[in-house]
Amino acid sequence: MTIPQDPVLCIDLHCHSTASDGALTPTELVVRAAAKKVTHLALTDHDTVSGFAEAESAAKANDIVLIPGIELSCLWRSHTIHIVGLDFDIDDADFLAALEQQNRNRWARAGMIADRLSKLAVPDLLERATAESGGDVPGRPHFAKVMVEAGIVKNAAQAFKRYLGSGKVGDVKAFWPELQDVVQWINSAGGLAVLAHPRKYQLTATKLRDLTADFRRAGGQAIEVSTSGQSSGDLGFLAELCVREKLLASQGSDFHFPGAPWCELGRIMKMPDGLEPVWHHFRQVPVVGAPV
Numbered sequence: 001m002t003i004p005q006d007p008v009l010c011i012d013l014h015c016h017s018t019a020s021d022g023a024l025t026p027t028e029l030v031v032r033a034a035a036k037k038v039t040h041l042a043l044t045d046h047d048t049v050s051g052f053a054e055a056e057s058a059a060k061a062n063d064i065v066l067i068p069g070i071e072l073s074c075l076w077r078s079h080t081i082h083i084v085g086l087d088f089d090i091d092d093a094d095f096l097a098a099l100e101q102q103n104r105n106r107w108a109r110a111g112m113i114a115d116r117l118s119k120l121a122v123p124d125l126l127e128r129a130t131a132e133s134g135g136d137v138p139g140r141p142h143f144a145k146v147m148v149e150a151g152i153v154k155n156a157a158q159a160f161k162r163y164l165g166s167g168k169v170g171d172v173k174a175f176w177p178e179l180q181d182v183v184q185w186i187n188s189a190g191g192l193a194v195l196a197h198p199r200k201y202q203l204t205a206t207k208l209r210d211l212t213a214d215f216r217r218a219g220g221q222a223i224e225v226s227t228s229g230q231s232s233g234d235l236g237f238l239a240e241l242c243v244r245e246k247l248l249a250s251q252g253s254d255f256h257f258p259g260a261p262w263c264e265l266g267r268i269m270k271m272p273d274g275l276e277p278v279w280h281h282f283r284q285v286p287v288v289g290a291p292v
Contacts, residue, residue, distance in 0.1 A: 011038075012042070013042040014042065015043060015253055015256075016044065016254075017043060019043075020045035021138075023141060024257070029055065031058065034064055042066070044069040044085075045070065046070075047106055048103065048137075049090050052066075052068065074176050084224070086278065095189035098185045103137065106174070110129070111126060113140070117169065120163075128146045129143045140171075143164060183218045194248075195247075199237075216247060222249065222250045227253065248275075
């Protein structure tokens with residue numbers, strides 16, 4: 001059945017704040033989303049919901065519907081994969097305990113990044129990166145900002161190109177739980193598990209089909225069909241995967257910081273007709289236009 005997207009709504013179900021590796025505080029993020037005409041937003045910080053309460057207050061003040069969200073790292077056949085959780089019980093005790101273990105993993109990774117970058121001789125690199133993240137676990141963008149301030153590089157893009165990008169000295173892989181475990185955490189907390197930005201893993205078409213099938217068998221319910229940095233070919237291929245595995249369709253900008261026009265809040269390619277949007281299945285936060 002074709003469920004057309006409501007043209008009045010602007011739904012962004014993937015973005016990040018300073019609670020993980022984003023550049024804007026949760027409040028700043030929501031304010032920017034409102035300015036970009038976003039009506040429904042999920043703050044999906046990496047492995048934490050610490051920014052949700054602040055974002056919720058800002059969402060109420062800016063007339064935005066905020067959906068509980070998170071982006072969890074996991075492993076599939078030795079590949080690091082990201083799973084977005086949506087519309088879960090944010091106070092679920094078992095879920096919060098799992099996040100605490102993820103938090104310890106992230107701190108260990110941040111320490112390794114700082115150690116690997118020690119040859120740059122930036123004083124108190126980890127401490128300064130932690131300050132940039134507002135006291136939460138610093139990600140690579142926070143290290144990049146410190147490196148710019150220290151004069152090591154001219155801008156964040158150069159920091160990633162030389163030191164922090166894929167395959168560079170500061171690109172530290174972490175030990176994450178298996179995909180099926182992360183999907184179960186989300187499901188047990190009453191949420192919907194979404195395979196995030198599938199084309200960003202640099203998998204062959206065959207391996208991506210295998211990943212999507214394994215994700216569905218593990219209990220995953222949706223796939224991000226539309227996200228930033230995709231071509232129309234990507235969109236069509238992911239729509240086919242969505243139909244093939246009988247998954248719900250999600251979308252999100254994966255916004256991290258201002259100044260990147262290809263990755264802006266609410267700027268998302270329209271999903272093809274014939275897909276069933278994940279937001280039609282939200283339980284805690286019904287979206288206008290969803291079937292009842």
